[in-house]
Amino acid sequence: MIEARGLTKRYGGKVAVDDLSFTVRPGVVTGFLGPNGAGKSTTMRMILGLDRPTRGTVLVDGRHYRDLASPARHVGALLESRAIHTGRSARDHLLALAHTHGIPRRRVEEVIDLVGLREVARKRAGGFSLGMGQRLGIASALLGDPGTLVLDEPVNGLDPEGVRWIRDLLRGLAAEGRTILLSSHLMSEMAMTATDLIVVGRGRLIQETTVEEFTRGASGNRVHVRSPQAAELAELAAREGATVTYSAALAGMGSTAAASGLEAARGSEADAIEVAGLPSERIGELARTYGIALYELTPRLASLEEAFMDITRDAVEFTTAAPATSEGTR
Numbered sequence: 001m002i003e004a005r006g007l008t009k010r011y012g013g014k015v016a017v018d019d020l021s022f023t024v025r026p027g028v029v030t031g032f033l034g035p036n037g038a039g040k041s042t043t044m045r046m047i048l049g050l051d052r053p054t055r056g057t058v059l060v061d062g063r064h065y066r067d068l069a070s071p072a073r074h075v076g077a078l079l080e081s082r083a084i085h086t087g088r089s090a091r092d093h094l095l096a097l098a099h100t101h102g103i104p105r106r107r108v109e110e111v112i113d114l115v116g117l118r119e120v121a122r123k124r125a126g127g128f129s130l131g132m133g134q135r136l137g138i139a140s141a142l143l144g145d146p147g148t149l150v151l152d153e154p155v156n157g158l159d160p161e162g163v164r165w166i167r168d169l170l171r172g173l174a175a176e177g178r179t180i181l182l183s184s185h186l187m188s189e190m191a192m193t194a195t196d197l198i199v200v201g202r203g204r205l206i207q208e209t210t211v212e213e214f215t216r217g218a219s220g221n222r223v224h225v226r227s228p229q230a231a232e233l234a235e236l237a238a239r240e241g242a243t244v245t246y247s248a249a250l251a252g253m254g255s256t257a258a259a260s261g262l263e264a265a266r267g268s269e270a271d272a273i274e275v276a277g278l279p280s281e282r283i284g285e286l287a288r289t290y291g292i293a294l295y296e297l298t299p300r301l302a303s304l305e306e307a308f309m310d311i312t313r314d315a316v317e318f319t320t321a322a323p324a325t326s327e328g329t330r
């Protein structure tokens with residue numbers, strides 16, 4: 001369990017983390033999302049005692065990192081991907097770490113198998129591919145069999161097989177009851193790996209939520225409807241304030257033009273519309289009230305990426321259109 005309360009980090013005049021409070025619970029993977037410069041790495045470093053908060057606290061298993069009697073047994077970390085440049089073999093690297101932390105040798109063999117490095121365990125880690133390096137990094141994080149894992153961009157630069165491997169591993173480790181905090185810029189990957197979400201922007205908490213809730217709340221949500229009376233239903237939905245787009249015209253029109261969508265629907269034989277701004281339940285009720293047959297009524301959730309862009313739009317530190325000054329970002 002990780003608990004941050006009023007966590008703040010200031011570097012000179014720059015507030016990197018601003019009064020951040022959240023709880024990362026055990027048993028699920030928690031995604032840590034935020035635009036570049038949002039303060040994710042700084043927060044992770046404070047969790048791990050590598051940076052001192054200017055204000056506030058962050059506790060692992062109820063204690064400050066520095067007060068944990070054997071930190072490696074409580075929390076393992078993989079900070080932003082740095083290949084391990086070492087002339088040592090993977091096994092020797094892990095043995096040295098185990099020795100430092102008073103961890104038995106047999107655990108080294110266990111983690112080598114767990115991360116699938118058995119075949120290359122005797123090879124020089126400095127010559128490892130990025131994927132193997134990440135596996136070794138994760139083996140190091142798991143060495144103390146910690147209840148909590150903090151992973152900053154662990155899938156950066158990995159091939160699809162490696163990405164999938166990390167996803168399955170993390171979900172498995174969470175299912176064992178561990179607490180896992182994971183940052184990633186790969187939204188589709190985060191959507192498949194994480195259950196809970198902490199979303200930050202400019203150092204502040206934007207939302208502490210779940211992947212499901214986060215995408216449900218996004219404005220990109222639409223309902224796909226097929227009906228032989230699509231035009232009639234489109235008109236009824238538009239009257240309730242929905243934006244209706246005629247599906248066949250979607251590709252050409254974008255999803256904004258309610259009126260032209262209606263025009264298109266009226267003048268066509270096609271039976272499919274996209275309705276934004278009205279829940280599927282209400283569309284179903286309208287259809288029943290007006291005796292409209294429905295062939296299909298399918299809510300389409302925004303992707304995590306769409307939800308993220310939607311919600312963090314104002315929290316992006318630098319945009320290409322209008323670069324913000326450091327004053328302007330506060």
Ligand SMILES: Nc1ncnc2c1ncn2[C@@H]1O[C@H](COP(=O)(O)OP(=O)(O)OP(=O)(O)O)[C@@H](O)[C@H]1O
Pocket residue numbers: 011014015016017034035036037038039040041042043
């Ligand atoms: N040691 C430091 N000295 C000065 N400013 C820093 C330092 N570390 C981070 N910052 C600033 O604090 C802010 C937060 O940075 P941080 O690296 O924590 O963000 P992040 O969310 O991890 O970003 P990214 O997704 O790009 O890795 C940024 O504006 C960054 O420039």
